[in-house]
Amino acid sequence: MSVEKLTIAKAINASLRTALETDPKVLIMGEDVGKLGGVFRVTDGLQKDFGEDRVIDTPLAESGIVGTAIGLALRGYRPVVEIQFDGFVFPAYDQIVTQLAKMHARALGKVKLPVVIRIPYGGAIGAVEHHSESPEALFAHVAGLKIVTPSNSADAYWMMQQAIQSDDPVIYFEPKRRYHDRAEVDTAAIPGPLHAARTVREGTDLTLVAYGPMVKTCLEAAAAAAEEGKSLEVVDLRSVSPIDFDAIQRSVEKTRRLVVVHEAPVFFGSGAEIAARITERCFYHLEAPVLRVGGYHAPYPPSRLEDEYLPGLDRVLDSVDRALAY
Amino acid sequence: MSVEKLTIAKAINASLRTALETDPKVLIMGEDVGKLGGVFRVTDGLQKDFGEDRVIDTPLAESGIVGTAIGLALRGYRPVVEIQFDGFVFPAYDQIVTQLAKMHARALGKVKLPVVIRIPYGGAIGAVEHHSESPEALFAHVAGLKIVTPSNSADAYWMMQQAIQSDDPVIYFEPKRRYHDRAEVDTAAIPGPLHAARTVREGTDLTLVAYGPMVKTCLEAAAAAAEEGKSLEVVDLRSVSPIDFDAIQRSVEKTRRLVVVHEAPVFFGSGAEIAARITERCFYHLEAPVLRVGGYHAPYPPSRLEDEYLPGLDRVLDSVDRALAY
Amino acid sequence: MTVDSTAARKSRRSGAKRAGAKKAAGEPELVQLLTPEGERVEHPDYSIDLSPEELRGLYRDMVLTRRFDGEATTLQRQGELGLWASLLGQEAAQIGSGRATRDDDYVFPTYREHGVAWCRGVDPTNLLGMFRGVNHGGWDPNENNFHLYTIVIGSQALHATGYAMGIAKDGADSAVIAYFGDGASSQGDVAEAFTFAAVYNAPVVFFCQNNQWAISEPTEKQTRVPLYQRAQGYGFPGVRVDGNDVLAVLAVTKAALDRARTGEGPMLIEAFTYRMGAHTTSDDPTRYRRDEERELWEAKDPILRLRAHLEREGLADEEFFAALESESDALAKRVRDTVRAMPDPDHMAMFEHTYADGHALVDEERAQFAAYQASFAEETN
Amino acid sequence: MTVDSTAARKSRRSGAKRAGAKKAAGEPELVQLLTPEGERVEHPDYSIDLSPEELRGLYRDMVLTRRFDGEATTLQRQGELGLWASLLGQEAAQIGSGRATRDDDYVFPTYREHGVAWCRGVDPTNLLGMFRGVNHGGWDPNENNFHLYTIVIGSQALHATGYAMGIAKDGADSAVIAYFGDGASSQGDVAEAFTFAAVYNAPVVFFCQNNQWAISEPTEKQTRVPLYQRAQGYGFPGVRVDGNDVLAVLAVTKAALDRARTGEGPMLIEAFTYRMGAHTTSDDPTRYRRDEERELWEAKDPILRLRAHLEREGLADEEFFAALESESDALAKRVRDTVRAMPDPDHMAMFEHTYADGHALVDEERAQFAAYQASFAEETN
Ligand SMILES: Cc1ncc(C[n+]2csc(CCOP(=O)(O)OP(=O)(O)O)c2C)c(N)n1
Numbered sequence A, B: 001m002s003v004e005k006l007t008i009a010k011a012i013n014a015s016l017r018t019a020l021e022t023d024p025k026v027l028i029m030g031e032d033v034g035k036l037g038g039v040f041r042v043t044d045g046l047q048k049d050f051g052e053d054r055v056i057d058t059p060l061a062e063s064g065i066v067g068t069a070i071g072l073a074l075r076g077y078r079p080v081v082e083i084q085f086d087g088f089v090f091p092a093y094d095q096i097v098t099q100l101a102k103m104h105a106r107a108l109g110k111v112k113l114p115v116v117i118r119i120p121y122g123g124a125i126g127a128v129e130h131h132s133e134s135p136e137a138l139f140a141h142v143a144g145l146k147i148v149t150p151s152n153s154a155d156a157y158w159m160m161q162q163a164i165q166s167d168d169p170v171i172y173f174e175p176k177r178r179y180h181d182r183a184e185v186d187t188a189a190i191p192g193p194l195h196a197a198r199t200v201r202e203g204t205d206l207t208l209v210a211y212g213p214m215v216k217t218c219l220e221a222a223a224a225a226a227e228e229g230k231s232l233e234v235v236d237l238r239s240v241s242p243i244d245f246d247a248i249q250r251s252v253e254k255t256r257r258l259v260v261v262h263e264a265p266v267f268f269g270s271g272a273e274i275a276a277r278i279t280e281r282c283f284y285h286l287e288a289p290v291l292r293v294g295g296y297h298a299p300y301p302p303s304r305l306e307d308e309y310l311p312g313l314d315r316v317l318d319s320v321d322r323a324l325a326y
Numbered sequence C, D: 001m002t003v004d005s006t007a008a009r010k011s012r013r014s015g016a017k018r019a020g021a022k023k024a025a026g027e028p029e030l031v032q033l034l035t036p037e038g039e040r041v042e043h044p045d046y047s048i049d050l051s052p053e054e055l056r057g058l059y060r061d062m063v064l065t066r067r068f069d070g071e072a073t074t075l076q077r078q079g080e081l082g083l084w085a086s087l088l089g090q091e092a093a094q095i096g097s098g099r100a101t102r103d104d105d106y107v108f109p110t111y112r113e114h115g116v117a118w119c120r121g122v123d124p125t126n127l128l129g130m131f132r133g134v135n136h137g138g139w140d141p142n143e144n145n146f147h148l149y150t151i152v153i154g155s156q157a158l159h160a161t162g163y164a165m166g167i168a169k170d171g172a173d174s175a176v177i178a179y180f181g182d183g184a185s186s187q188g189d190v191a192e193a194f195t196f197a198a199v200y201n202a203p204v205v206f207f208c209q210n211n212q213w214a215i216s217e218p219t220e221k222q223t224r225v226p227l228y229q230r231a232q233g234y235g236f237p238g239v240r241v242d243g244n245d246v247l248a249v250l251a252v253t254k255a256a257l258d259r260a261r262t263g264e265g266p267m268l269i270e271a272f273t274y275r276m277g278a279h280t281t282s283d284d285p286t287r288y289r290r291d292e293e294r295e296l297w298e299a300k301d302p303i304l305r306l307r308a309h310l311e312r313e314g315l316a317d318e319e320f321f322a323a324l325e326s327e328s329d330a331l332a333k334r335v336r337d338t339v340r341a342m343p344d345p346d347h348m349a350m351f352e353h354t355y356a357d358g359h360a361l362v363d364e365e366r367a368q369f370a371a372y373q374a375s376f377a378e379e380t381n
């Protein structure tokens, strides 16, 4: 039987295991990914079963991790690199932006860098500073990277398979607050395209676009709105670069209203790009401006404030009401 | 006489000189800023006149430059740091994003980091890779930073004075292709607010918003459009964080059409934020969607292609026509 | 309290095999002034001469720090803190180095320097705010010249170096001490700090607590030679000190700070110690290390060691120990009470302090949020 | 061509003051096998025994490289290139190290390794594309195991280390050589490369061309001790070689590569040389250094040195030199002609190669751009 109920964390683990089994070139690298199995246990048991040569505890240096992963990829390996928390990706930012993203173009396609960078991201876990951020926009602006983020176990499994198979560098953002959400995974299914959005709830009055941890929040918002007689469609973006604008457009042409929700700060966030492009595409369809719900222009706050900082049900519904009021 | 005709490069030099003269805590730091006077000669003559203790040639390590500048600021200094070219800011990105931007909030306001980071940016100088980029969006998304960019000599002078006086970290992007543009600077003037936009040409049919190197391009576009009987208003943004949305809104309420122009890639660029927010603010005023003109989703190309990659007169006018056609 | 401040300039090699330079088979030498059994030994390069009162003071510092630390761990288990990073086992490294600093020196800690904070006069309850989640750092760094905890590994080494460059520019004779761990030694920022410190001859002491582990990774994952040797290649001296020997740490750190303040530039101290507990309360060390290792190090416990010395030499009586026990209890109670009473920050605090001079967007978002919150109040009305 | 490959393992110190280990007052020793006057000397740790043909080959490599380099400088002045980074003065460091590599080794250059590219068989005209602005790197790295030029200082040290880790995983006996400059030694990435290379015992040779300058900054702005010493602190050997002595560079590099391929791990070579020209054609070195310095180094010219040796030993005749002169002229002409004929890339090339597997946004922008361009064609019609 290939259908199993798995948490998101376990689904990623299973996917990494499958990759290690089927492709001898796949490597796992990062801080504490080996014996400990990662601080979230996402790589649990992999070093034990595949050895230190394939599941590599690295020195504590993110630029070094990504930089050596690039070298390993040049040698024909397919490294899957873990950044321990969102806020610790920045020491590697230079390697990601100036090397990983650009080398394929620099070489006119003559080298490929199939590197996956796993980043547990987002808040709501009561953590200290740097452990709750959502930096996806800082990567999406950079050409040469692909950015995906699953919201459920099946996607977690399959999108990791596809990310590893991709010949492009992929940043794979893991919604850490949802690691323990459990759902069915069919490991024998035929997955859809990696960068296609998915409508996870149909509706007619307004479209909610979200990805990663906010998909569940939006589904809850849609359920709550339904009780008030409002029919919200929820689109799980799944990919932040490229963005499946066609799917959003189709939905908005139907609902004529759009609210984009993410944890990252609104200013220069994904919502801006979506609002700008969908407004251009759907100018005559939109009954209301595209509204955005996200973090504020402030460092991620101390955890006792994160409930206020993060978009929750109420803030989503507040924006829905505002959009419907146009 | 305090009015002089200066190039942008000389105006910045004069402003740094004034700051060094008036505040003993001001320091200049960076690679080759001393004896050489910087690869663009922006710091020319300053080490000779103020000594190696104030104008510091640093080791070749951008994280080190920004990191030690933070330490110097904690000690009460006001370092003005040069990053030699836009594409070389990324090794310092971690220090900028996780430390420089966040320390004031982390300390609940008890420490201030008056650090200015000068970055010559943008293309059209026929340079090799990494020397022509426009990374402003990658900083604007990050709370705790302020981002400004002058388009002319007078602003170059005064905005540097204000950036140095600011108790917040300021990233000061210098439009390197305009370094040699010359204009009058009144060093005795009373400058307006650092983060206010300025209408540099009045018009009635459409608003062009630009900053840094693209202001001149937009003025040229407006002049060309005028010959065809189209009246374009040009707003020089001057500040990318914060953005003077009020000024844009006022203009758009009048012209009802907006095109945003920047060199940086369109995807997740400044234009997205401006389009999203102005559409929300001016939903019933806009006759056309906000259009964006910028770089493509590709690494900055080899210089023989940069004329095609960068927004020029024709591409701006093409978007103007498209906006007017709604 | 006297420490031979010129000592550090002498060659490290010259001390090999002599009394006080402890060296297990295959292990590099190590400055030691107090054996695990509490016996005073001499070292050719580093000497120290403390009064009984000073010795009792160091003991008190370590005991209170450990008690505070244990109380914080308990508070985390009780849900009062979100996380705690215990210093258990590293008391000597922290108290020894912390007590070596002068008031005008400046300290850049990691997130584990609770003992150093204690020495600097930071109220321990202030350290708990960030672990409780009510702030990101609850003290004024300039009040005690003790910077905020830095979580991004290695960053503070550069801040410390820059600060020290500023001291040199000011012509002051203060010094800076930058703490970091064995894991942190791999970060580029630490290497760049070494480069800047050396080139500018900055008065900064790099104090690496090699507690053998970076979460689950042993030091072999960061280096194949002892970390103190790193310094040589950058042109300044490095020394390994027994990090569980508070006297040796004090002597070596004081010498290094004095060296820095007299214009001799940076120095690297590797305090060889052991993280006796978990990395943080979120960590489960049984997954990656064996109990025997911990037991081995318990025999070198920094507090027991100094106690043995005090007892052996008759420098402290029962009354002292009993009084200290009460003082510990009182501290623990105060910490407990203070933490429990720590209020959650006001929601509007999110919008404070992002900028010193304000920012239009923050103003706009603050106003929107206030209106949004007010809308609930209206609904309830 | 034989080189004592075990040499590098011996202590560097043992060679001090002996023949071949040149040391000016206050300067560290330096492996040298050929004096500036062209006299062969022996070194206790590194030996070399080359046939006259091999010696002439090295001479030819250096002469052609310099001629190519000069031609490129001229082409830049004529506006055919946007920029040129000349290797003038560094021919021995590059030819010696380049010729030490085996075909299956992998090379990670900076932006100045034109001589190494030559040794690897990269057509020199291919190097010019990026300086002309028609591409960012015009060759297939895997064709000659010669990576693209890397402009962001220090980044490639990590790529080299990762590649070497891959070689080790494959169980191959190839090695990697990573080039970087004295300035680059300050970058955190280079330090992290040292750490990773040491921890994984990766077969990588770090080859630092200390040409005394990082644009306008002398090496004292990067370090206060000789750079080769940096390696020790990371647990692998470092050696300084006379970078203007092609024989010494060849011997030392070959030994280091052999060492790496036999599982002995990384090594750092500091080739002590001099950038005789400007940093690039955009640079004006008269602003920051004195002519006398250059003159001093001209006396150590790597090409003159080997020529003196060839002549002194009667290993090459007039005919050889004359033939080489013609070959140089031919190369120069070919370079000139090829560059001038290099077409500008098609505009649509902007949209190629950002991704290997495509990207919806790129497709959209490509189509928009094509339509936009077509609109001009329409207008003209
Ligand atoms: C840049 C960065 N990467 C990763 C982490 C996550 N992290 C926190 S502590 C730690 C280990 C630190 O080890 P060490 O430097 O030895 O200090 P110790 O915790 O042992 O005191 C890691 C990997 C971090 N805080 N910062």
Ligand SMILES: Cc1ncc(C[n+]2csc(CCOP(=O)(O)OP(=O)(O)O)c2C)c(N)n1
Binding pocket: B031, B060, B062, B084, B088, B091, D110, D112, D151, D152, D153, D180, D181, D182, D183, D184, D185, D211, D213, D214, D215, D275, D279
């Ligand atoms: C990260 C980064 N910062 C700055 C630059 C600009 N830059 C180009 S070459 C150079 C000096 C390099 O000196 P060195 O490493 O000694 O190499 P050399 O040019 O002497 O061969 C600088 C600062 C760069 N290319 N990359």
Ligand SMILES: [Mg+2]
Binding pocket: C181, C182, C183, C209, C210, C211, C212, C213, C214, C215
């Ligand atoms: Mg540790």
Ligand SMILES: [Mg+2]
Binding pocket: D181, D182, D183, D209, D210, D211, D212, D213, D214, D215
């Ligand atoms: Mg150099």
